[in-house]
Amino acid sequence: MSDPIIRLVDLHKRFGELVVLDGVSFDIPRGKTTAIIGPSGTGKSVLIKHIVGLLEPDQGEVWVGDVDMATASERQKYAVRKRFGMLFQDGALFDSMTAGENVAFPLRFHTNLSEAERRRVAEEKLALVELPDVYDRPTAALSGGQRKRVGLARAIVLEPEVVLFDEPNSGLDPMTSDTIDELIGRMKKQLGITFIVITHDIVSCVDIADYVAMLYGGKLVEYGTVQQLIHSKQPIVRDFLKRNVELPPL
């Protein structure tokens, strides 16, 4: 883990009285998949919103390359974000556009491609997420799993270095969930993308992640490879794993 793409240094964040992050530090390695786990409400989403500069920490640093997102100017933030793709919980697709227009959307603003070329690139990305025929489908007509995959296609359309994925598996059936996990694995290999994935699902975590960070009570309680996590001696981690993995044995 010699070449971190993102470095979090002593992050603190509170909303009013509620302390959400209470001194979180770790490095996210380039070209790997890092999973962030932890019980609901521990600040996983808040953490990745700091990485893309949607939230500013009360204290601490968020280094992306040589830019500290905590203190960056708007121009610097936007420059960093062009290297990022992010998937929100339900896709955050624009309802007024078709599936394909959603995927092509960032190209309108950050490339000089013609409309026909944008369509070609978008269709290429849709094929990559195994949705070859949905370009003209209204967004409202997509199923939950399809929305996530269209969101993934949109997130990678500018060929980002880093993709942040907030709960790829939530609300999906196990098979669709597996499809998404496979997609993430393939994109990491083929495109060399660094993935940061928030998940509740330990099974999928074991499948896709190289490294795992566990948040609990505003602190980072465990950070290491999947093997290290599974063999962790910490009671909190053991509890969390036990409760999550009643079905398949690890």
Added chain:
Amino acid sequence: MNAVRELGRFGLFVGSWFRASVTRPPPIRASIEEAYRIGVLSLPILLIISVFVGTNLALQGYNAFAPLGGQRLIGMFVALAGVREMAPIMVASMVAAKAGTEMASQIAVMRIRDQIDALEVMAINPLWYLITPRFLGILAVLPALTMISIFTLTLSAYLVAVFQLGLDGGEFLDYFAQTTILTDFLYCGVKAFFFAIIICFVSCFYGFHCKPGPDGVGGATNSAVVVSAVVCAALNYLLSELLFGGRGL
């Protein structure tokens, strides 16, 4: 105290929009689409209301002046009440109710579904992307709608005066023309210009600051129309005082 803080937030909001928009190209095509949408959305109801405001101005003008033997003055009454006062504020209220609520609810839905955050992460400034086309669109359309409303209500008042009340059409037009000079239309345009700014920013402000949860969108939409209508009405008084006050006829 709350109102002061809200006003401060509103000022910051408009300031951020301004900074985001002067450094970026104006979205011409999106603005034309917005102008068209706002126009189409508000025009039918506006025409209907204008017709019936015109009819009633004629009737009440007649009621007011007939006992004094001054029923010939209806044209003047329509020019003063209809053109200068009713048309601008009526158009503003209709557009706030139709287009303003639509702005607020669309943006509020985008807020609670993370679409505004998604824009940020795609390195597209949401203030610029969402507000600027709506701003340019409403700015172009509101003065035009006001002129259409003026024409419609004057025509319907004329028709009532001549065909129902049996007054002389030539006299109506004479008095109307004497009272209404070209600057009146210009001033109505000025009013519409300010109302457009208020409706757009108030509606977008409540949309952007939509609270999460099931009541958020409804609350944002409701605040948008109430606040923009009240502010427009109060400003209408101020503007009338500034533009028409003390000038007499």
